Amino acid sequence: MSTNPSRKPTGSEESAVPVLEVTNLEVHYGLRRRRRRALRGVSLSVAPGETVGIIGETGSGKSTLARAALGLVRASAGSLVIDGVEVGAYGHRQWRDLRRRGVVQYVFQDPLRSLDPDLTIEASLTEPLLIQGVPRQEAASRTRAFLSRVRLSADLLDRLPGELSGGQRQRMAVARALVTEPRLVILDEPVSALDSANRVQILQILKELRADGVALVFISHDLGSVAGVADRIAVLYQGELVEVGTAGDVINQPQHAYTRLLVRSAPTLHSAAADRAEREALRALLHA
Numbered sequence: 001m002s003t004n005p006s007r008k009p010t011g012s013e014e015s016a017v018p019v020l021e022v023t024n025l026e027v028h029y030g031l032r033r034r035r036r037r038a039l040r041g042v043s044l045s046v047a048p049g050e051t052v053g054i055i056g057e058t059g060s061g062k063s064t065l066a067r068a069a070l071g072l073v074r075a076s077a078g079s080l081v082i083d084g085v086e087v088g089a090y091g092h093r094q095w096r097d098l099r100r101r102g103v104v105q106y107v108f109q110d111p112l113r114s115l116d117p118d119l120t121i122e123a124s125l126t127e128p129l130l131i132q133g134v135p136r137q138e139a140a141s142r143t144r145a146f147l148s149r150v151r152l153s154a155d156l157l158d159r160l161p162g163e164l165s166g167g168q169r170q171r172m173a174v175a176r177a178l179v180t181e182p183r184l185v186i187l188d189e190p191v192s193a194l195d196s197a198n199r200v201q202i203l204q205i206l207k208e209l210r211a212d213g214v215a216l217v218f219i220s221h222d223l224g225s226v227a228g229v230a231d232r233i234a235v236l237y238q239g240e241l242v243e244v245g246t247a248g249d250v251i252n253q254p255q256h257a258y259t260r261l262l263v264r265s266a267p268t269l270h271s272a273a274a275d276r277a278e279r280e281a282l283r284a285l286l287h288a
């Protein structure tokens, strides 16, 4: 299987310095006999303001890629450049500093991982701004201004995350990630735990936030969720990127058998979803 994505990047990406540039990234877990490769030869670049969706089934390495781009897991080979700086060899403190400076932010599936359960919503939202050196009053007004963009009322500011609904919590987590105006936000399954109304709302909010010029890496096992938001889609299969292309190309002219299977299995993408026999035929082709 090819380790190189089969499609060329779009023109806009070529003209701008990428916010994220991953080259031949390899990640292993475990030691000695338990050592397993989770990512192999992954190369991908994300331009300022671009939204790249990363899809793949469970175990394909999506979260590992997210963790590597956040410095939560170390690459065993390859290079990782964020905003023009090689960060692959960064230590724990340098990563923490990078995240604190708000260059790269994140939203996880479980908002309680992105929000401190013991901090009020207001403290959670203003904290990253205060760390950046924004004066307290300005931090408070920026926080309030951001709330309306994620369709939340200022009445919620003095609550704890545990006192909000799942959908409200996830919108708070999105607000926290974006209030510092980061260059790059990694969203790992941000809508997977939400009901359909909240899912649609978050996807709409993400679409609107793209206009700010922030680059988004949107990870999901569900092609349907990514399709309406992403400019480009990258497909991970067994730790390798097998296809990268514009969202339209990947959905309408999938090149790799696995991508065809994903497209065929996403009922929200096509009015006529593939029947079981067709999906099984594609699966057989993949494992041939």
Ligand SMILES: Nc1ncnc2c1ncn2[C@@H]1O[C@H](COP(=O)(O)OP(=O)(O)OP(=O)(O)O)[C@@H](O)[C@H]1O
Residues within 6 Å of the ligand: 029, 030, 036, 037, 038, 056, 057, 058, 059, 060, 061, 062, 063, 064, 065, 221
């Ligand atoms: N901490 C870990 N220690 C050992 N192996 C791990 C660890 N985390 C992930 N793996 C393995 O690495 C591979 C990729 O896992 P990863 O969580 O990145 O996949 P994923 O595509 O995000 O899956 P999911 O959609 O289920 O979250 C899997 O085989 C998984 O078992």
